[in-house]
Amino acid sequence: MDTNIVWHQAAVSHHERCEQKGHQPAILWFTGLSGSGKSTIANAVDRMLFERGCHTYLLDGDNVRHGLNKDLGFDDDSRIENIRRITEVANLFADAGLLVSTAFISPFVSDRAHARELAGDRFIEVYVDTPLEICEQRDPKGLYKKARKGEIPHFTGISSPYEAPEAAEVHLKTADMSIEAAATQVVDYLTVNGFIPNQ
Numbered sequence: 001m002d003t004n005i006v007w008h009q010a011a012v013s014h015h016e017r018c019e020q021k022g023h024q025p026a027i028l029w030f031t032g033l034s035g036s037g038k039s040t041i042a043n044a045v046d047r048m049l050f051e052r053g054c055h056t057y058l059l060d061g062d063n064v065r066h067g068l069n070k071d072l073g074f075d076d077d078s079r080i081e082n083i084r085r086i087t088e089v090a091n092l093f094a095d096a097g098l099l100v101s102t103a104f105i106s107p108f109v110s111d112r113a114h115a116r117e118l119a120g121d122r123f124i125e126v127y128v129d130t131p132l133e134i135c136e137q138r139d140p141k142g143l144y145k146k147a148r149k150g151e152i153p154h155f156t157g158i159s160s161p162y163e164a165p166e167a168a169e170v171h172l173k174t175a176d177m178s179i180e181a182a183a184t185q186v187v188d189y190l191t192v193n194g195f196i197p198n199q
């Protein structure tokens with residue numbers, strides 16, 4: 001980093017932004033295998049929060065890879081850089097006072113630990129825990145079929161690792177619960193922990 005860069009104090013403080021919104025900012029960090037349900041559940045949570053008048057934004061893997069991160073692939077270094085950029089962007093949204101959800105595989109413990117370190121108490125890890133066999137049965141985009149045929153290199157769960165969280169704030173076992181129940185569990189966590197007011 002250039003040594004001539006100085007941090008500029010903002011005219012509107014973070015505290016003022018939070019007061020205006022009526023809730024605390026947070027980063028809901030969804031992690032799980034492809035097809036585990038990250039996007040589906042994160043969208044359901046986003047909708048529930050929006051309906052309650054919360055200010056939210058959802059950063060989704062596939063979408064971000066069409067723009068900001070379109071230069072990145074799926075080798076380990078690219079995934080690390082993908083998550084590093086998302087961590088920074090999520091923090092900017094949270095600094096603006098939003099409840100931001102991120103839906104990325106984010107397979108490496110160390111990258112999620114870095115995101116947690118930067119976000120502090122605002123970081124809420126949501127483990128979308130779906131066994132590989134079920135993800136493969138769902139195969140919403142037909143990617144597992146291709147990966148099994150060797151047509152997609154470094155595919156998570158097949159030819160690239162997924163390091164599961166050991167102490168996520170929210171643990172969703174989607175094989176045993178509906179999409180609505182999963183989303184409600186996340187919103188309940190926010191309520192119980194004082195991020196959003198009780199309805």
Ligand SMILES: Nc1ncnc2c1ncn2[C@@H]1O[C@H](COP(=O)(O)OS(=O)(=O)O)[C@@H](OP(=O)(O)O)[C@H]1O
Nearest residue numbers: 034035061074079082104105106107153154155156
């Ligand atoms: N090799 C390989 N491995 C895993 N996933 C692949 C791969 N190639 C393409 N895709 C598609 O890209 C989506 C995952 O992107 P992410 O940015 O979430 O991945 S990562 O966090 O950097 O690991 C993932 O989306 P989701 O299914 O929503 O997880 C896939 O649709």
Ligand SMILES: Nc1ncnc2c1ncn2[C@@H]1O[C@H](COP(=O)(O)OP(=O)(O)O)[C@@H](O)[C@H]1O
Nearest residue numbers: 034035036037038039040138140174177178179
């Ligand atoms: N209980 C559940 N929770 C989440 N998704 C589910 C569940 N049951 C079935 N699904 C389906 O599984 C698929 C998950 O896909 P998606 O949300 O794109 O996963 P990811 O973003 O993790 O790749 C969707 O088609 C969704 O409708």
